[in-house]
Amino acid sequence: xxxxxxxxxxxxxxxxxxxxxxxxxxxxxxxxxxxxxxxxxxxxxxxxxxxxxxxxxxxxxxxxxxxxxxxxxxxxxxxxxxxxxxxxxxxxxxxxxxxxxxxxxxxxxxxxxxxxxxxxxxxxxxxxxxxxxxxxxxxxxxxxxxxxxxxxxxxxxxxxxxxxxxxxxxxxxxxxxxxxxxxxxxxxx
Amino acid sequence: xxxxxxxxxxxxxxxxxxxxxxxxxxxxxxxxxxxxxxxxxxxxxxxxxxxxxxxxxxxxxxxxxxxxxxxxxxxxxxxxxxxxxxxxxxxxxxxxxxxxxxxxxxxxxxxxxxxxxxxxxxxxxxxxxxxxxxxxxxxxxxxxxxxxxxxxxxxxxxxxxxxxxxxxxxxxxxxxxxxxxxxxxxxxxxx
Numbered sequence: 265x266x267x268x269x270x271x272x273x274x275x276x277x278x279x280x281x282x283x284x285x286x287x288x289x290x291x292x293x294x295x296x297x298x299x300x301x302x303x304x305x306x307x308x309x310x311x312x313x314x315x316x317x318x319x320x321x322x323x324x325x326x327x328x329x330x331x332x333x334x335x336x337x338x339x340x341x342x343x344x345x346x347x348x349x350x351x352x353x354x355x356x357x358x359x360x361x362x363x364x365x366x367x368x369x370x371x372x373x374x375x376x377x378x379x380x381x382x383x384x385x386x387x388x389x390x391x392x393x394x395x396x397x398x399x400x401x402x403x404x405x406x407x408x409x410x411x412x413x414x415x416x417x418x419x420x421x422x423x424x425x426x427x428x429x430x431x432x433x434x435x436x437x438x439x440x441x442x443x444x445x446x447x448x449x450x451x452x453x
Numbered sequence: 454x455x456x457x458x459x460x461x462x463x464x465x466x467x468x469x470x471x472x473x474x475x476x477x478x479x480x481x482x483x484x485x486x487x488x489x490x491x492x493x494x495x496x497x498x499x500x501x502x503x504x505x506x507x508x509x510x511x512x513x514x515x516x517x518x519x520x521x522x523x524x525x526x527x528x529x530x531x532x533x534x535x536x537x538x539x540x541x542x543x544x545x546x547x548x549x550x551x552x553x554x555x556x557x558x559x560x561x562x563x564x565x566x567x568x569x570x571x572x573x574x575x576x577x578x579x580x581x582x583x584x585x586x587x588x589x590x591x592x593x594x595x596x597x598x599x600x601x602x603x604x605x606x607x608x609x610x611x612x613x614x615x616x617x618x619x620x621x622x623x624x625x626x627x628x629x630x631x632x633x634x635x636x637x638x639x640x641x642x643x644x
Contacts, residue, residue, distance in 0.1 A: 290476065298472040319477045320485055352565055389466050400635070411467040 285326040289339045290319070296412055297343055303396045303408045304347045305354075314350050321346040333421060340409065340422045348401045365403060365440045395441050406430065407437045504538040514592070523595020529588035536584055540577060566632050574629035578622075586618045 290297075297318055305311040325342045333341075396404055402423065409419040416434075420427035477485070508531050515527040571577050590611055597607040 286482075294476065295472075299467065299470060302470070302472045316477060316481075316485060320482055323482045348565075389470055392463060392467065411464055413464060413468065 283323075283326075285329060285335070286323045289322060289326075289335060293336065293339045297339070299412070300343055300347065300408055302393055303404060304350060306394070306397050310354075314347075317350060318343050318346045337418060337421045340412075340414070340418075344405045344409075344422060347404070351401045351404075365399070365436060391445060392441070395444055399437070403433075403437055406433050407441070410434050500538070500542075504534060507534045511592075518592070518595050519599050520595050522591055523599060526588055526590070526592030526595050529584070530592050533585040533588045537581060540572070540581060563636060566636050570629050570632035570636065573625040573632070578625050578629075582618055582621065586614065589614055 298315070301311050301315045301318065305314045321342050322339065325338070329335075329338055396407060399407065402425070405423045406419060406425065409422055414422070416430040417427050419425070419430050425433060511527045511531045511534070515524050515531075518524055518527060593607050593611045593614075597604045600607075
């Protein structure tokens with residue numbers, strides 16, 4: 265069902281096919297998209313708008329979907345592009361700063377990061393999200409895809425980073441996040 | 454203590470989280486698309502109206518200032534305003550959510566970074582400053598020649614303009630370097 269697709273013959277047919285694919289994508293990847301939104305936006309209200317942006321981007325994109333890649337790859341690409349667009353917009357509007365891995369390693373902890381970091385699942389997840397939200401958009405794409413369980417070749421297709429560089433990149437991000445994660449956990453004890 | 458992420462635990466934690474779901478019906482999406490189109494149209498209309506207002510002001514000034522220098526200043530300021538509006542329009546951020554092909558994610562992100570970098574350096578920066586700065590000084594100079602009693606205040610405005618222009622150079626170049634740094638990082642990773 266997710267493989268090659270017939271090219272639509274008319275605009276109406278194209279719209280119908282797009283809406284059908286959109287429904288299929290949301291049914292299969294809806295939860296993954298919700299998690300992706302959490303990795304990119306901390307504020308719940310803004311996240312809701314951002315999620316709507318992703319849905320809209322997906323809906324629009326399916327008029328151009330020709331089945332040359334899997335539906336999963338397509339959905340993640342569109343979602344990550346929409347996310348990068350969202351991050352850049354926030355960056356411009358609010359001067360929200362994202363950091364490189366080197367910068368993240370040397371940054372002082374933010375108040376909300378150091379306070380009350382307990383070992384329970386909710387807090388750990390909250391801390392992971394906070395750390396991920398500070399990363400450069402490309403690093404975010406890589407680590408979020410990795411956490412979603414995608415393999416290096418799929419992450420390469422989504423992000424455009426060479427497949428050979430993906431494991432190295434993931435290793436480096438995990439190292440930095442791990443150090444920051446442990447620091448926060450130790451502060452919380 | 455191992456410094457790496459406890460990957461399997463974190464993956465399980467990540468994949469089992471239950472964020473609040475946001476779902477849109479097809480009708481919602483259509484409505485939203487229409488709203489977005491309307492917003493862009495409104496923004497274009499307001500932006501254009503603001504540009505026309507500034508230009509109209511300097512057209513008026515062209516007739517108010519009774520000497521040639523002031524009039525030349527008005528003319529060049531009109532051209533400068535139109536040019537700045539063009540720059541803002543052509544360097545504005547574009548949505549990265551278009552149809553993706555190949556390594557579209559990284560390319561679209563890189564293109565956005567390049568657009569932002571170019572706005573802050575080279576031709577885009579210098580042409581902006583070189584056309585706007587002298588035009589405003591010419592206008593102020595011409596105004597001061599016609600109304601010597603206002604010379605002090607106009608001199609202060611000119612000094613502030615000079616200061617802001619000088620300050621704009623290092624600030625813009627710093628921004629451009631920051632964007633270039635990100636582009637270099639991407640280049641190191643691209644296929």
